[in-house]
Amino acid sequence: MSFFFIQLSDPQFGLFESHGLAPGDGTFPETPLYEKAIASANRLKPAFVVVTGDLVQDSNDPVQHAELMRITGQLREDVPIYFTTGNCDVGNTPTRESLRIYREKFGYENYSFDAEGSHFVALNSSVCLDPSEVPDEWDSLLEFLGQDLERNAADATHSVIFMHHPLFSDAPDQPDDGNKIIPRALRMPLLEVLRKHGVSGAFAGHWHSNNYTSDGDMLMITSGPVGYPPQDDPSGLRIVKVYDDRIEHQYYGMDDVPESVTL
Numbered sequence: 147m148s149f150f151f152i153q154l155s156d157p158q159f160g161l162f163e164s165h166g167l168a169p170g171d172g173t174f175p176e177t178p179l180y181e182k183a184i185a186s187a188n189r190l191k192p193a194f195v196v197v198t199g200d201l202v203q204d205s206n207d208p209v210q211h212a213e214l215m216r217i218t219g220q221l222r223e224d225v226p227i228y229f230t231t232g233n234c235d236v237g238n239t240p241t242r243e244s245l246r247i248y249r250e251k252f253g254y255e256n257y258s259f260d261a262e263g264s265h266f267v268a269l270n271s272s273v274c275l276d277p278s279e280v281p282d283e284w285d286s287l288l289e290f291l292g293q294d295l296e297r298n299a300a301d302a303t304h305s306v307i308f309m310h311h312p313l314f315s316d317a318p319d320q321p322d323d324g325n326k327i328i329p330r331a332l333r334m335p336l337l338e339v340l341r342k343h344g345v346s347g348a349f350a351g352h353w354h355s356n357n358y359t360s361d362g363d364m365l366m367i368t369s370g371p372v373g374y375p376p377q378d379d380p381s382g383l384r385i386v387k388v389y390d391d392r393i394e395h396q397y398y399g400m401d402d403v404p405e406s407v408t409l
Contacts, residue, residue, distance in 0.1 A: 148409040149262040153384040155351025156371035159210040160203030176373040198351040199232025199310025231255040231270040232310040265302035271309035299343035307348040318361040
């Protein structure tokens with residue numbers, strides 16, 4: 147069974163302003179970009195939309211959160227949307243309080259769902275990046291991932307992971323690289339679980355630019371931003387096509403999204 151979904155990443159309301167690039171009148175340059183992304187989803191009718199983290203720049207700013215949710219509410223009712231936690235949403239070093247606040251707004255951040263015969267898992271990669279303040283959350287995340295894939299992966303056409311931070315940028319065993327990727331000491335236990343269960347791909351954001359690599363047959367896709375684009379890649383979205391024997395994907399600038407998707 148073939149289908150497609152749309153990956154959005156880093157709408158990050160307030161980031162333009164933090165760089166001094168907003169008009170200062172209470173409006174967000176991110177607004178028309180996220181509106182275009184939601185309008186594209188309404189037109190294309192994917193199986194679902196996933197947003198891989200950094201939903202807003204300041205998780206304590208109610209105006210940023212309200213604008214995110216106002217535009218999200220424009221998505222057609224028959225297209226589910228799933229949020230994944232970013233470092234701006236719970237902190238570079240998550241705390242019990244930052245996780246509590248996030249969960250009050252969005253619910254528990256490690257979860258899974260099924261679509262069209264495939265299985266999808268969302269993970270809080272900020273906990274994977276630095277669990278020093280919440281070590282039990284790392285233990286729970288790893289246990290959840292293993293148990294979830296044990297129950298669901300064998301019967302799924304594909305299993306796919308969504309997270310904000312990429313697992314790696316070049317090679318699975320590469321050295322640590324600051325907060326750009328999951329540190330090796332935590333990355334390798336995650337990869338062990340993903341390899342065991344034959345996960346087809348991991349989709350992330352965080353960099354505001356695109357990067358493509360793999361671990362054997364597992365894709366490691368880092369996607370550009372809906373919002374502020376500081377590098378060469380424009381603000382945009384990714385269309386991911388899922389076939390029985392493969393996964394294909396392409397990133398589109400927000401003004402270049404196709405009128406329809408052919409499978």
